[in-house]
Amino acid sequence: MKTVSVTQMAGMLPSNPKFCEWVSTFASGQSVTTDVAAAFIREVCRIRSRRELATDAHARHRFQTILMRQFNDWRTQQH
Template sequence: MANISQLAGMLPRDPKFREWLSSEAQVEQLTADEAAEVIRTVCQIDSRRALATDKAAAERFHNLLRRPFAEWRAKQH
């Protein structure tokens, strides 16, 4: 299992994550770089490495991005 920093680095490259994030943001399809920027903005961090040490940022990642995306993805099947 990837650690949280690795997961935050992998998700922007996942087309399904970008599809979900674009839909949530009500914008055209986001690029991987734009999705990474959204993750940093939502988590209120400058670098995804901060997720490993900033508990509040990690909670924002799980509650605002990871969990809702997993729930959305589960409904797609």
């Protein structure tokens, strides 16, 4: 099984319908596009480009501990 980097994960998440659904909970339940989901990742991680996750340890930490942890918790509650 191939390991996915944080940068790759951040690139794939916006096209995940469940991720967009989760992001919509922060947008008053409005439908979220892949562009909005990508912007959400950049905003939460405080970066201009998701590529910065490869070199910015603070942004990577925010991605893993704030964004992914909360998304995974939400996903678990959906089942």
